[in-house]
Every structure is written in structure tokens, then in C-alpha cells.
Amino acid sequence: MSDWEPKIVSFLCNWCSYGAADLAGVGRMQYPSNIRVIRIPCTGRMDPKFALTALREGADAVWVSG
Amino acid sequence: MELMGVEPDRLHFSWISSAESTKFVNVVKEVTEKVKAIGPNNHFIKDTAKVA
Amino acid sequence: MLGYTEKIKEIAGRLLKECTVDMVIGFRKGTMPMMNEPCFATTPEAVDTLWWDSNCGINLANYLTNRKEKVAVIAKGCDSRNIVTHIIENKIKRDQVYIVGVPCTGMIDKRKITGMVKGEIIAVSETEDTIKIKTADAETLFDKTEVLQQNCALCIHRNPVIFDEMVADAVQEQTDVDRYADIQKIETMGTEEKWQFFDDLLSPCIRCYACRNACPLCYCPTCFVDEAKPQWMGKGQDPLDVRTFHFLRAYHCAGRCTDCGACERACPVGINMRLLTRKLEMDCQEQFGWEAGLSLDQRPAMDVYQANDPEAFIK
Known part of the structure; x- marks a missing residue:
């Protein structure tokens, strides 16, 4: 499995990290393509079951960012 | 999570302002590195053979 | 008493x-x-x-x-x-x-008592600190502390x-x-060992939800296990679904559970799911200095923000 790439489900706050991700895109910065972004209205929307569901559905990791 | 035997590096939290795109990129890199280090997530795969 | x-x-x-x-x-x-x-x-x-x-x-x-x-x-x-x-x-x-x-x-x-005596228990009587168990052919006296x-x-x-x-x-x-000796012991285990430990612990679970029904905290009109859109987990006895159920139920009780033991008592197969709720109780105690249900005037730990809340886990 040398070519294995992790799938990281990222829950990003609309106002913080999602903005940062947008800015990173606008600035054409390079970052690993392993993350799958899910925009949430606020980190307060986060729920333990989201993280568990992501892991159950085959994500290798979960990243929550406010 | 840790108590149940999920690797602590499978769950990350961070705080990034919308102006901090550099930090965003760095954190993405860091998280990816760490997850690569612990390898694929094998525990959460349902044993379908058993179910069927 | x-x-x-x-x-x-x-x-x-x-x-x-x-x-x-x-x-x-x-x-x-x-x-x-x-x-x-x-x-x-x-x-x-x-x-x-x-x-x-x-x-x-x-x-x-x-x-x-x-x-x-x-x-x-x-x-x-x-x-x-x-x-x-x-x-x-x-x-x-x-x-x-x-x-x-x-x-x-x-x-x-x-x-515990059923496991300690042979045969069917016919009658139980007690004094202040002893418990007398009567079965068909014997009478046994226990210290109450032994069988709590x-x-x-x-x-x-x-x-x-x-x-x-x-x-x-x-x-x-x-x-x-020492309320948390057994949990601290689990914490010293390796990742694989922990996973195995909880697989073994939860393997008898038949998803009867007796623990949920006995619990005074579980009063949600629709429990997350019964939600179908989206369905958060399967309803069967797959080890992963069982684990998800117990894990999430424990999380819903974080900072609210008083360790009354009703869940474990109600369990028909004797699963000690309190290991999970007590771990969260321990965390609340250590990180927020919070114990559930002691005062009417204090808001629960999961309900308030304080500037000194632990944040070491956030990058």
C-alpha cells in the first residue's frame, strides 16, 4: 500500500477556516489534496456523531477547524 | 476516542482565522503528515462478511 | 437504611x-x-x-x-x-x-450475588450491614460492602x-x-489492546436499549439511534454499530451523568458501559472541575465558556 493516500474529512467553519481555505485558493498556495472539505456554519454545529459517521464511512481522519 | 482505542491523531482540532491562509496550508500539511504516519483507518470498516 | x-x-x-x-x-x-x-x-x-x-x-x-x-x-x-x-x-x-x-x-x-450463590435465590433479607441470601438448600450471609x-x-x-x-x-x-482506578488502567493499554478490550466488553450487547430507558438523562424525543434521515448507524448488532451507540450515548451524558448505575443495573447482559460514562465524568472533573448535579445555580461544564478552558488539543 505504498501509494496509499489518506482521506481526511475536514469540517471547516464558514467564517474562519473556510475563509482561510478560500484565501489559500485565491493566493494559489499549494497544499496536500488529501482533505475533503465540509463547510459548517460554525464550529458549534459540530457534533461527535459527524466525526464518527465520517470515520465509519471510510475517512482515515477527521479534522475540525474553527 | 482515545480510551476506545482510536488513535489520537485521527481527530484534529485547530483554530484558524479567515485571514490566515498560510497557517491553513501549514495545518493541512501537518495533519496529512500525521495521518500518513498512522496509516489507514482499519477499525471502522464493517466486517461485511459477518453481516451477510 | x-x-x-x-x-x-x-x-x-x-x-x-x-x-x-x-x-x-x-x-x-x-x-x-x-x-x-x-x-x-x-x-x-x-x-x-x-x-x-x-x-x-x-x-x-x-x-x-x-x-x-x-x-x-x-x-x-x-x-x-x-x-x-x-x-x-x-x-x-x-x-x-x-x-x-x-x-x-x-x-x-x-x-454479583446471583454469581456468588448456587441455585435459585428464594429470599433476601438484610440488616444494617449484612445481606442474607436464602436459596433452596442454603443460607449465606454476606457483608453488605462485599456485594455493593x-x-x-x-x-x-x-x-x-x-x-x-x-x-x-x-x-x-x-x-x-479511588473512583477511576479501572479507567486509568485501560488508559495505559495500547491502541489495539483498547480496541480489543471494548470489542470484548460490548460484544454481548443486544441493542435492547434498556440502558437508555433506565437513564434519567436519555429523554430525547427521538434518540440518535432511531433517526433515519440521516441514519447515523445501523440498527443491528454489528460490533461497530454497537460501539458507536455506546460511545455516543456516553457523550450525550458527558457532564450530566451522576454515575447512578441505572444503566448497568438495567442491562440484561451485564455490560459495564459505565466505563465510558465515567471516563467522561473523569475528564469533566479534571478539565473543568465539574461534577454533575451538585448545585442549581451553576451552569453545566458543557454549557459555558470560560477563558481558562483547556485548549491544548487545539492547534
Whole structure:
């Protein structure tokens, strides 16, 4: 499995990290393509079951960012 | 999570302002590195053979 | 705890006669030994069935959720803390409940006792600190401390924290208990070992949800396991689904659980799911200095933000 790439489900706050991700895109910065972004209205929307569901559905990791 | 035997590096939290795109990129890199280090997530795969 | 029954009957009778309350929630003797059941007395005559001994492990706070009438409830230390949680969470109003406090010296573990004696148990009697078990061909005497439920042996809030009337004088609190020794032991295990440990622990689970039904905290109109759109987990006995259920239920109880032991007591297969709820209780204690249900004036740890909340896990 040398070519294995992790799938990281990222829950990003609309106002913080999602903005940062947008800015990173606008600035054409390079970052690993392993993350799958899910925009949430606020980190307060986060729920333990989201993280568990992501892991159950085959994500290798979960990243929550406010 | 840790108590149940999920690797602590499978769950990350961070705080990034919308102006901090550099930090965003760095954190993405860091998280990816760490997850690569612990390898694929094998525990959460349902044993379908058993179910069927 | 032996003289409590008479006193409880007297208080309940008085409350119902004076119409202070519409109903008294207490215990009556069950049809099997060591299985007391909840009793809802609405007339002064009905109080005669009320009973109290060391088998009243069910948490009566469970029956208070969204009550409209005025009720009196017989409450042990843990029940009283759950009543506080109920009041804080607006599930009942303080002036609606009349709390009859019972200083408790612990409830006995019927599963443990059944495992300790041979044959069917016919009768159980008790004194202040011994339990006598009668089977068809033998009588065995146990120290009560030997056969306590684990949560009672580890209890540090035996006296009700909130009450309108006490049945007896407060009992001495235990101070020298190490509440989290078993959890700390699990924490020293490796990742694989932990996973295996919980697989083994939860493998007998039949998803009957007795733990959820016995729990005074589990009052959601629709439980996450019953939600179908989206469906968070399968409904079968797949080890992963079972694990997800217990794990998430524990999380829903974080900072609210008082370790009353009702879940474990209700479990037909004897799973110690309290390992999960107590881990979160321990974390709340360590990180926020919070113990559930001790005061009506304090908001729960999961409900407030403080500048010094731990944040080392955030990058």
C-alpha cells in the first residue's frame, strides 16, 4: 500500500477556516489534496456523531477547524 | 476516542482565522503528515462478511 | 437504611392527605427478590405499598421528565443530583417537585450475588450491614460492602444534595475512594489492546436499549439511534454499530451523568458501559472541575465558556 493516500474529512467553519481555505485558493498556495472539505456554519454545529459517521464511512481522519 | 482505542491523531482540532491562509496550508500539511504516519483507518470498516 | 420504609410511608401519606402533591414516586417490593420496582402512589391508601431497602437502584429522576402535576419523589444521593440536572435542563420546575431525601449506604448488586450463590435465590433479607441470601438448600450471609454495586462502592455523594425533607440523618460520605482506578488502567493499554478490550466488553450487547430507558438523562424525543434521515448507524448488532451507540450515548451524558448505575443495573447482559460514562465524568472533573448535579445555580461544564478552558488539543 505504498501509494496509499489518506482521506481526511475536514469540517471547516464558514467564517474562519473556510475563509482561510478560500484565501489559500485565491493566493494559489499549494497544499496536500488529501482533505475533503465540509463547510459548517460554525464550529458549534459540530457534533461527535459527524466525526464518527465520517470515520465509519471510510475517512482515515477527521479534522475540525474553527 | 482515545480510551476506545482510536488513535489520537485521527481527530484534529485547530483554530484558524479567515485571514490566515498560510497557517491553513501549514495545518493541512501537518495533519496529512500525521495521518500518513498512522496509516489507514482499519477499525471502522464493517466486517461485511459477518453481516451477510 | 432499615427504618426508612415507615418514615417514607408517613411522609408520603401526609403529603397526599394534605394535597401538597398529586403523586408520590417511590419503590415497592417487586415480585422477585432484589428487584424492587417503581411505585406511583396517588392516594393516601396507596402509600402502604411503599418500601425501601438495598434494592432500590433504579433512578427515580427518570420518571420526572416533563411532568405537569406536582410530584414528590424519594431520592437517594445520585437521584437528587439527577433531579438537579433535570431542573437545570428545564425538564421539571423546582416548585413542582417535593424531594424526600434518603441518605443512602449503597445498593446491592443482584448480578454479583446471583454469581456468588448456587441455585435459585428464594429470599433476601438484610440488616444494617449484612445481606442474607436464602436459596433452596442454603443460607449465606454476606457483608453488605462485599456485594455493593460498583458505583455505590465508589460513591462520594451518598446524601441528597437537594431536598425538602430528609428521611433520616445524613450518613457519612466516603472520602478515600479511588473512583477511576479501572479507567486509568485501560488508559495505559495500547491502541489495539483498547480496541480489543471494548470489542470484548460490548460484544454481548443486544441493542435492547434498556440502558437508555433506565437513564434519567436519555429523554430525547427521538434518540440518535432511531433517526433515519440521516441514519447515523445501523440498527443491528454489528460490533461497530454497537460501539458507536455506546460511545455516543456516553457523550450525550458527558457532564450530566451522576454515575447512578441505572444503566448497568438495567442491562440484561451485564455490560459495564459505565466505563465510558465515567471516563467522561473523569475528564469533566479534571478539565473543568465539574461534577454533575451538585448545585442549581451553576451552569453545566458543557454549557459555558470560560477563558481558562483547556485548549491544548487545539492547534
